[in-house]
Each structure stands twice: as structure tokens, then as C-alpha cells.
Amino acid sequence: MAESIGPLVRRGAAIDGVGLATVLRLGYALGSRTVVEGIRTDSVEAAGFADGVCPTDDGIVERTMAAMRGALASTADDAGAASARPTVLLSGGRDSRLILLALLRLGVRPHELLTLDQQGPESDAAVAERLGRALGQPVQRVAPIAFDGERERGRHARQSFQSLEHEWFLAIAERVRRGRGPVTDGIGAGVLSTGSLLHPEAVALWRSGNIEGLFDWTAAHGAHVSERFLSAAAAEGLPIASRAAVLDEFAGVMGALRDTPNPLGMYSLLHWTRRGIGASAYGLLPRERVWTPLYDRALCRAVAAIPLEQAMASDWREMVLSRLDRTGVPFSVREGGAVPRWLRAPVRTLRSRLAWRAFVGGLPAPLRTLASVADESRGMTRTFERGAVGLLASLDDATGFLSGGVLRGNS
Secondary structure, eight states, X not given: OOOOOGGGOOTTOOEEHHHHHHHHHHSBOOTTOOSBTTOOOOOOOSTTTSOSSOXXXXXXXXXXXXXXXXXXXXXXXXXXXXXXXXXEEOOSSHHHHHHHHHHHHTTOOOSEEEEEOOOSTTSHHHHHHHXXXXXXXXEEEEOOOOOOHHHHHHHXXXXXXXXXXXXXXXXXXXXXXXXXXXXEOOOSTTHHHHOTTOSHHHHHHHHTTOHHHHHHHHHHTSSOOOHHHHHHHHHTTOOOOXXXXXXXXXXXXXXXXXXXXXXXXXXHIIIIISSHHHHTGGGTSOXXXXXXXXXXXXXXXXXXXXXXXXHHHSOHHHHHHHHHOOSOOOOOOOOOOOSOHHHHSHHHHHHHHHHHHHHHHTSOHHHHHHHHHHHTSOXXXXXXXXXXXXXXXXXXXXXXXXXXXXXXXXX
């Protein structure tokens, strides 16, 4: 589990051009690199990570329940009783449901269940509420919040400048920080069955040895900025390494995974989940308060021993849920945006637009240019490019690489 690099960053520090370019092209950092020259995170060797034998279904269930008992024991008092019931962050998906049902199987009633407020009958929030009713557990919706420039700067610092995603989690994080006790986070071994590279197109590229094609596919399906944004950043003199340099980094990462049973699932586990953005509720909550039972090392080692083809054919979480879930509540599905977001929440949208405009007005000139590029983009690309502007502004706060008057970096 990577620690936050925030306390290590100093004014005048040089930017790691490859690390920064990786975050912009993929949406997250890779390997042990960070965006700051000379600062590396801890690394996990892929060789020998997985157990030597593929686990049985019973073995996976046992490891899952043992991981949950371990999380409970981590907050037990001297008498052995749980000192605090956890707050469960519940979506309409598999990971958070598995954690909730495992807790209930162990006789632990959550302190509260929280879900992010969303519209639509099949949204995460709607499904979470149906699941809560079926289990007799009330679910509280947490309303999304408007954009705020200072909050945006702060979230990137807490995420160690490693991700363009997770702005959506800010509302939940602020709500939870006002309380006390542990908080569950479902991130972990689920990606060994459903990681972004476990897709037929990506698998075909991997099997053919087309690493460059796999890199381009990965970048295109991630939280990336556009080539136009990257070109504008280069024109402004930002220390951003070339596509070839990031490709070399990616190729090295994939090469280290080649002999593992499920290299494409391991990519997500070791080079996304493991990083600070994921191992502690996206980096936005205090690490000591966050339970990540599905990130338990023994459980991850067991599931990592499942070969790629088997992992894709059968999601281990669904097998465990078949032993725990008697509610009959289906999982959520991705719903189309029939109603524009601004129409669903016009007041919040207006506040966000005004706050974004004020935020951009206070940025150094190069970032104002990049903000203009982001504003001209569409859909999720615009979201990620605005996130990139926020990341760069936060990084400048920490290092002064822009506002200090001299662009510093190793590209």
C-alpha cells in the first residue's frame, strides 16, 4: 500500500516528466513512479505474488470471510469486542454488497449505509436502497456537491497527484470525515476478474504480443486527456514526456507481469488498486479509518492464482455472493443520460460553472490556456481534462514549478 507523497514534496522540486505524462495519458500513475522527480512509491513484485495453487470456491469464501474478520479485529478493544461499527459505502455493484453481506453474516450491524445520490430507477443509489430495504438496513443518500477550486486543489494533494478521477467521491468523503469510526472501501481483488484490461480486445492484443496496441487501447479506455490537450501543454512548456517514453514505462510494467497466472488482472491490482488513489478510499479519507478487506493480501494472493481465462469466465465475487445473498436484488446497470446533468441539478450546475470560472481566473497563464482547451472538449474527456488542470494547479502549489517563474522538470 503506497503512502501519500504529499509530505515529501518540496518547493522547487523538479517534475518527473514520464510520471506526469503517464497520469495524463492513462489517468493514473504506473509502477513506482510519481509526478515528482526523485520520489518513488513502494513496489510490489509480481513474481511469486500469486499462490501456487488455484483456489477452490470454498477456499475463496474462507479467505473472504477471514479478511472481513481481520478488518473487524483491527478495531477490537482489549476485551475483543469491536470498538466501532463501520460505515459502509454502498453502491449498486458487487464489491460493496459483498462487504455488507459478509459483515451481516458475522453478526455486525453497520453504523450506517451511505450511497451517492443519483437519478434513475436502475442507478447505483436506487439499487443500494432496494438492497437496504431487503436487508432491513436504511440507506442514506449523499447529495453531490458543486465544484470548488480549493477543494479541487486539496483532493489532488491527498491523492498524491496520481489520478484524474474520483472527483465524484468528494461528497461522500466530506460526509464521512464529519463522523468517526471505520469506513469500508470495496476496492481490491475484484479487479482480478473485472479490471479494465480484461476485455476481449485487450486480451487479443496481449496474446498477439502487440504491446504498443495494448498501450493505445488502455489509454483510449482510461481517464485520459486528449492529444490536443497534450500538445497544448507541450506548447506551454510543461515538462511532459513523449508518448514513446510512457509506452516504454507501460511495456516494462507489462513485461514484469508476463509469467503471472492473470497478467491483465494483475495490472489493475498492482498498478491501479495498489496506488494511494485506491488503497484508502481513493486517497480522500484518512488511511487509518479505511477498511479494505478485499485488498487483504491473503485473499489477493488466492484470487491472483486463478488463470486469466477462468477469471474472465467466472467472477469470483459472484460465487461468494451466491453463498451470502438471498435478497434477489439485481445489480445496477449503467443508465443513459436522457436528462442533461444541468437540467437535473440546475442550481448546483450554475454554482459549479461560476466556481470553475473563478478558479481558472486565478491560475498561472499556462494553466488558463489548458483550461480553455478543456472547456472546448466534450463528455468525459472534458471532465478528465478539467481534472488535469486541477492536478497541475495543485502540483504547482506544492512545488512552484509554474508560479515560481521557471518551468522545472525532467522530460
